[in-house]
Amino acid sequence: PVSGTPATAPAPTSNISVRRGEPLVVVEHVNKHFGDLHVLNDINTVVNRGEVVVVIGPSGSGKSTLCRAINRLETIDSGTITIDGERLPEEGKGLAKLRADVGMVFQSFNLFAHKTVLENVTLAPIRVKGVKRKDAEAKAMELLERVGVANQAKKLPAQLSGGQQQRVAIARSLAMTPKLILMDEPTSALDPEMINEVLDVMVGLADQGMTMIVVTHEMGFARKAADRVLFMADGRIVEEATPAEFFDHPKSDRAKDFLSKIL
Numbered sequence: 001p002v003s004g005t006p007a008t009a010p011a012p013t014s015n016i017s018v019r020r021g022e023p024l025v026v027v028e029h030v031n032k033h034f035g036d037l038h039v040l041n042d043i044n045t046v047v048n049r050g051e052v053v054v055v056i057g058p059s060g061s062g063k064s065t066l067c068r069a070i071n072r073l074e075t076i077d078s079g080t081i082t083i084d085g086e087r088l089p090e091e092g093k094g095l096a097k098l099r100a101d102v103g104m105v106f107q108s109f110n111l112f113a114h115k116t117v118l119e120n121v122t123l124a125p126i127r128v129k130g131v132k133r134k135d136a137e138a139k140a141m142e143l144l145e146r147v148g149v150a151n152q153a154k155k156l157p158a159q160l161s162g163g164q165q166q167r168v169a170i171a172r173s174l175a176m177t178p179k180l181i182l183m184d185e186p187t188s189a190l191d192p193e194m195i196n197e198v199l200d201v202m203v204g205l206a207d208q209g210m211t212m213i214v215v216t217h218e219m220g221f222a223r224k225a226a227d228r229v230l231f232m233a234d235g236r237i238v239e240e241a242t243p244a245e246f247f248d249h250p251k252s253d254r255a256k257d258f259l260s261k262i263l
């Protein structure tokens with residue numbers, strides 16, 4: 001139903017016409033090599049405010065590298081990435097601000113093992129943003145409530161299940177009130193029975209208008225929550241389409257082959 005609607009905020013580098021908001025992340029002609037490997041090959045895409053973009057593709061296609069480049073955990077060789085109109089800085093203060101604006105959730109949770117759940121969520125707001133402890137804790141409790149683990153606030157991460165830990169990690173990223181959240185296979189390390197509790201939180205965020213870039217092979221999430229799917233292979237974006245278009249009518253042989261293996 002969306003294709004064919006006139007563009008409200010046309011983006012030069014993307015072929016998707018429906019835009020929920022203004023461009024928030026603009027990736028233009030981005031290239032990255034690891035030695036001889038062309039891991040990001042002329043990547044162009046625009047993510048608008050409030051959009052949920054799911055990135056899928058075979059292992060080694062460059063999905064994590066793209067996420068890491070957007071969060072500046074990885075340098076790029078050429079091209080530009082802008083977030084909310086600001087070009088990504090090379091280093092220095094700008095980088096700290098960028099990291100505050102862009103939440104990141106990893107496959108492996110990456111919580112601070114020796115800090116309580118509550119401390120995990122309050123640490124960055126207190127240290128990076130100078131929020132008062134009392135205010136940081138009040139907000140953290142609200143966020144932990146929202147992801148359903150408020151009753152675990154005093155515990156250490158190891159005392160929680162994987163699903164609970166990942167929900168804490170999501171709360172921690174939300175505590176910085178990011179403009180965008182990047183999630184790199186957030187459910188891949190979880191036991192099957194815990195996947196849905198994390199996906200439910202992600203769907204809730206999407207419903208509330210959070211801008212999200214999510215690397216995942218959870219097709220149910222993609223169909224339910226994604227505005228757009230980017231299919232990557234060999235360092236390129238091979239297809240960019242709505243979930244319905246992509247899953248029901250993949251165009252490239254690469255995508256057809258990939259989907260035949262995972263569906």
Ligand code: ADP
Pocket residue numbers: 034037039057058059060061062063064065066
């Ligand atoms: P994906 O997340 O799609 O599985 P990645 O972005 O992690 O893919 O990796 C893409 C390719 O880049 C892989 O072949 C991987 O081995 C390689 N790669 C990733 N990080 C590095 C690195 N730091 N040094 C060298 N090669 C890397």
Ligand code: MG
Pocket residue numbers: 063064065184
């Ligand atoms: Mg990866």
